[in-house]
């Protein structure tokens with residue numbers, strides 16, 4: 395029987411990351427990484443003056 | 458983190474002893490506290506009172522909740538160029554929980570958060586960075602399987618005070634920009650919707666100046682209450698004046714000398730950036746006087762030749778298009794025209810700041826009526842919030 399482990403939150407990184415893995419016979423057989431936060435910056439950018447796009451895209455990540 | 462916790466539970470290694478171990482002398486510490494007193498607009502002697510209050514008490518527990526954020530607020534706090542700043546911030550408070558800085562992860566991290574909340578119930582400071590998505594039951598931000606909204610409600614209800622750091626936590630910031638796809642909401646609003654009455658102070662900015670945050674924390678430690686706040690819950694010492702009032706380019710504005718395009722003659726000569734869309738005339742913040750990163754004069758957006766885009770101000774930053782002209786809030790005379798020691802790089806930035814602070818104190822003594830005239834008008838702010 396595969397065992398499932400979830401690690402959430404993954405710390406010491408920017409953002410909200412979650413890792414799920416399936417373990418069978420002592421080794422990882424399947425794994426998923428998922429971002430747990432969404433702001434919709436692509437949606438916010440639509441229809442804006444291209445000269446100000448940097449204000450938004452620059453703030454994807456502040457690290 | 459666990460080590461830090463063990464440290465606070467046994468009495469009492471004084472903050473000063475701890476700082477000495479870190480190579481920070483008493484003199485440096487006093488200088489630092491005096492700087493904070495100036496930033497807060499307190500008389501110079503108050504530096505010692507702050508030092509005493511801080512040195513003689515246990516570090517207050519701080520839990521840090523990150524929601525829809527980019528970690529820029531944390532970065533600006535940790536990467537401040539002041540040599541002892543990060544040591545001080547890490548030694549002055551007991552940082553119990555912070556996703557980006559925590560050593561443990563997953564269940565370990567969440568267990569620690571719950572344990573620390575329980576042990577420090579009613580006396581911890583909750584710092585929030587990032588806006589809180591409330592659309593679709595808050596699914597757009599989750600930590601350990603819980604929504605940021607439910608975590609804020611849980612952690613905010615048991616905190617002594619909430620400090621919202623950055624524009625996102627203060628008023629929604631960039632994620633709340635039109636069409637606000639996730640229902641990004643400020644910490645203050647989320648708590649209000651739930652009827653939670655824990656006092657909240659907002660430190661907007663994208664990112665905010667770390668000294669405005671630190672001064673607020675030290676005020677809380679010294680006087681056991683929050684600094685005086687404006688109607689948007691921002692500390693008045695930092696957000697009491699328009700950027701336009703203290704801008705070094707203000708004489709150019711008053712004389713009608715403008716940069717009209719990036720790189721034109723006016724821009725190269727350092728003229729006013731109003732016609733490039735500078736939002737200084739409608740944005741409240743102390744950027745021109747406190748500056749960034751301790752690298753000397755000019756280290757702030759307008760100083761580098763870029764118009765202010767109003768990041769601190771709800772209804773301006775991420776809302777009014779970048780190159781759209783500002784709607785000046787009110788016309789007032791500038792508080793000073795140039796820096797105290799122009800063209801003298803050998804004068805330490807601290808001395809310049811001090812001179813500016815003293816000038817402010819003199820103006821304050823000379824005319825309280827004048828300062829009242831500079832205060833924000835309530836009805837104007839209401840307009841802005843709409």
Ligand code: SF4
Pocket residue numbers: 700701702704705706707708710728729730731735736737738759765
């Ligand atoms: S418009 Fe901007 S650049 Fe011009 S004086 Fe005001 S704050 Fe300074």
